[in-house]
Amino acid sequence: MNLALASARGVAAPAPILAATGLSARYGHVQALHPLDIRIGEGELVAVLGPNGAGKSTLLRALMGLVSNAGEVRFRDAPLPRQDVVAVASRGIVLVPEGRGIFGPMSVADNLELGAYRLRDKSEFARRRERVLTLFPRLKERLGQIAGSMSGGEQQMLAIGRALMAGPKVLLLDEPSLGLAPRVTDEILETLGLLNREGLAIVLVEQKAPLALKLAARVYLLSLGRIVAELDPRDITSHDDLAQHYLS
Ligand SMILES: Nc1ncnc2c1ncn2[C@@H]1O[C@H](COP(=O)(O)OP(=O)(O)OP(=O)(O)O)[C@@H](O)[C@H]1O
Ligand SMILES: [Mg+2]
Known part of the structure; x- marks a missing residue:
């Protein structure tokens, strides 16, 4: 062919x-x-x-x-x-790289916040965060956890969640x-x-x-x-x- x-x-x-x-x-x-x-x-x-x-x-x-x-x-x-x-x-245009690129020593919540670091609108920030936590309920249970200590699947969810925080x-x-x-x-x-x-x-x-x-x-x-x-x-x-x- x-x-x-x-x-x-x-x-x-x-x-x-x-x-x-x-x-x-x-x-x-x-x-x-x-x-x-x-x-x-x-x-x-x-x-x-x-x-x-x-x-x-x-x-x-x-x-x-x-x-x-x-x-x-x-x-x-x-x-x-x-x-x-x-x-x-x-x-x-937001990239979730090979290997995920999350910040291992930081908490899940802080990683998500970093995804929206340019965003000044607090209500939009809260809306996006709620959306991510609805899409990935496992992240909601682990907001205070150190990202690097999560399973591979949870880390991938976080990587995508962080990307979504960027809108x-x-x-x-x-x-x-x-x-x-x-x-x-x-x-x-x-x-x-x-x-x-x-x-x-x-x-x-x-x-x-x-x-x-x-x-x-x-x-x-x-x-x-x-x-x-x-x-x-x-x-x-x-x-x-x-x-x-x-x-x-
Ligand atoms: N930083 C780098 N320095 C030099 N060559 C590189 C670099 N990164 C990738 N390459 C080369 O560029 C080519 C394409 O690599 P790339 O990582 O884009 O492939 P890929 O399709 O993503 O592979 P994989 O499925 O293994 O992730 C390969 O020949 C690779 O060796
Ligand atoms: Mg590759």
Whole structure:
């Protein structure tokens, strides 16, 4: 099968909330991402799948401007600054990084507060916090606990909760299921599905394809720093070689 020719079904695409053109990234002399185009529609959940070292984390970092990169990224049709992660985050593009990036020695409550450090509106802060604690009741029971002492699943919930405190318009998630038990993973993905149905645009990087495919409206396959296919998740099981590589 020619992966480059595989394309998404002709469903009317939502207007893009985030669109990158010719986006590339490098670490010193290592070209980790070759120029590629990617778009995320308003309210869309897009999955990015690929094996180890494909460039999935680099793609998320490049969208944020966290790695040396070239090309253009537009948010609701306005160009984003390229090497200014604070400016990117302030537009509402929020990354939950691989390894979660929470502050282990701090309490759950303080981690959540940090997620909204730019917010001055106290009632909006309280509203967001209540929302996060409703989505993840386990965090409510553990507000005073030191974040680093929680289970992996609870830490991932906290990482997502902290990102939600920032009031994201686009949530970028780097392998949220990594190292988690299937039941916890299901719980987290269910919550992501709920957030998406409420209109939040999400980019979900995963290696466990079946999980991502349950939620995604569209899938990009990444290999060796290049997008090799853009697919409708319903099509993927029909491609034996893809199923073998990404659904096992
Ligand atoms: N800080 C770095 N310095 C140099 N090279 C790096 C750095 N981070 C990543 N790379 C290289 O860039 C390429 C893409 O890495 P990246 O972490 O984006 O892949 P990935 O798809 O997220 O992999 P994984 O599934 O293991 O998380 C790899 O060849 C990797 O070795
Ligand atoms: Mg990665």
